[in-house]
Amino acid sequence: MDGEVMRTPLIAGNWKMHKTLTEARELVKGIREGIEGISGVEVLICPPFQHLLPMAGAIDGSPIMLGAQNAHYEPQGAFTGEVSVPMLKDAGCTHVILGHSERRQYFAEGGPLLAKKVRAAVAGGLNAIFCVGEILEEREAGRTQAVVERHISDVIRADVPAERLIIAYEPVWAIGTGRTATPGQAQEVQAFIRSMLASTYGQAMADAVRILYGGSVKPSNAADLLAQPDIDGALVGGACLVAADFAAIIKAAGIRAAASS
Ligand code: PGA
Numbered sequence: 001m002d003g004e005v006m007r008t009p010l011i012a013g014n015w016k017m018h019k020t021l022t023e024a025r026e027l028v029k030g031i032r033e034g035i036e037g038i039s040g041v042e043v044l045i046c047p048p049f050q051h052l053l054p055m056a057g058a059i060d061g062s063p064i065m066l067g068a069q070n071a072h073y074e075p076q077g078a079f080t081g082e083v084s085v086p087m088l089k090d091a092g093c094t095h096v097i098l099g100h101s102e103r104r105q106y107f108a109e110g111g112p113l114l115a116k117k118v119r120a121a122v123a124g125g126l127n128a129i130f131c132v133g134e135i136l137e138e139r140e141a142g143r144t145q146a147v148v149e150r151h152i153s154d155v156i157r158a159d160v161p162a163e164r165l166i167i168a169y170e171p172v173w174a175i176g177t178g179r180t181a182t183p184g185q186a187q188e189v190q191a192f193i194r195s196m197l198a199s200t201y202g203q204a205m206a207d208a209v210r211i212l213y214g215g216s217v218k219p220s221n222a223a224d225l226l227a228q229p230d231i232d233g234a235l236v237g238g239a240c241l242v243a244a245d246f247a248a249i250i251k252a253a254g255i256r257a258a259a260s261s
Pocket of ligand 1: 014174175176177178214215216217235236237238239
């Protein structure tokens with residue numbers, strides 16, 4: 001660990017396919033109230049596509065940023081059901097999640113496609129939150145580092161601007177299962193990711209890229225996870241659907257940021 005490089009923590013909420021519009025408005029209202037007075041943390045919500053525009057209105061005047069959960073790699077064209085990077089920018093997005101394990105598992109997304117998506121996102125001016133992580137069998141076979149390294153090297157090209165790239169380490173066995181990686185397990189993999197970024201893309205990239213942890217992050221475990229030197233924030237699923245829980249996680253990140261500044 002470098003000990004000197006300061007990275008602003010990012011707490012991102014991945015809403016997945018949840019919330020009606022009325023519920024979404026309620027949630028954002030609750031988050032806005034819950035995070036009042038918290039500083040030093042970037043806060044991001046990633047609602048389903050069709051809520052993006054109304055949520056852009058709902059976060060107006062607050063520090064909350066808006067992201068999407070997926071994007072197509074072409075700016076426009078005959079791709080029924082898809083949404084492009086320029087459209088996301090139009091809707092007020094600054095970020096997009098790419099390569100989430102659910103996209104990999106249920107929609108057959110893999111390295112070549114994700115390489116195009118990450119390239120399109122950063123070229124189009126979005127920050128890409130690129131997800132990596134092993135399934136349980138891979139962890140048990142001792143292949144975690146090899147899997148994570150392959151996920152990154154298949155997709156991340158040397159010319160990706162570090163300030164537009166965020167990596168989310170999400171062990172698949174910890175997503176939505178209540179089974180969180182221990183802070184030590186997450187830190188071990190995230191330190192490996194950072195050292196791999198340094199050796200493959202250079203130290204400047206490794207220092208600048210934020211690495212989030214995701215997988216059953218909740219108010220009760222957030223502080224311990226965020227205290228790890230290579231955990232620069234969290235990608236939160238289930239707990240981001242409850243305003244008080246999401247705000248509590250953001251607060252834990254704010255306390256950590258204040259302590260290390
Ligand atoms: P979870 O989801 O917090 O519900 O485990 C995390 C994610 O899938 O990003």
